[in-house]
Amino acid sequence: GAGVSQSPRYKVAKRGQDVALRCDPISGHVSLFWYQQALGQGPEFLTYFQNEAQLDKSGLPSDRFFAERPEGSVSTLKIQRTQQEDSAVYLCASSPRGRAGGAKNIQYFGAGTRLSVL
């Protein structure tokens, strides 16, 4: 497709359940980002990939959060043993070049996955 695709769009999980969120970036985009957006807040950075390399995971809130991008394209964000505070919209973004790609390296966002933990 032409844009960043995320699935599922909505996910309801019971507390303690593991979830996996998928992101299909724009074809050929080098960089991929995950953000967490709580209700009424701005997105907050979780992690960054350049191709298959995870260069920054400083925003992951706990070791229950894990992200991968094994072939440098599709990425999965996994949350283990979900807690109520994990409820949020998880946004994926991609950009054409890597971190040295220059100033116009705009990030293109998917519609997000809304996770509700009961």
Next chain:
Amino acid sequence: ELKVEQNPLFLSMQEGKNYTIYCNYSTTSDRLYWYRQDPGKSLESLFVLLSNGAVKQEGRLMASLDTKARLSTLHITAAVHDLSATYFCAVDWVSGTYKYIFGTGTRLKVLA
């Protein structure tokens, strides 16, 4: 730690009126982005501001950047209902890696 603050957080305005949204950030950066988000939808890129004094305009929206004051503004001229959305500014923080630091957003409602 880079912080980005927007004000106002909420803005209700009449159609035809003008208003400005402010975005302040705490650390040197010369890359600032404005995005629009409709409920349940993706963030849509509006403007990319890359240097001090940059000004970009699209329709009824105009964005500017003052890197010395660490301030960006998004000015709305003669608002129309279709502009109702949440607007975010984001600063590109290049610090070993790079990531966007977003403001808290301004929820704009334009009343007919």
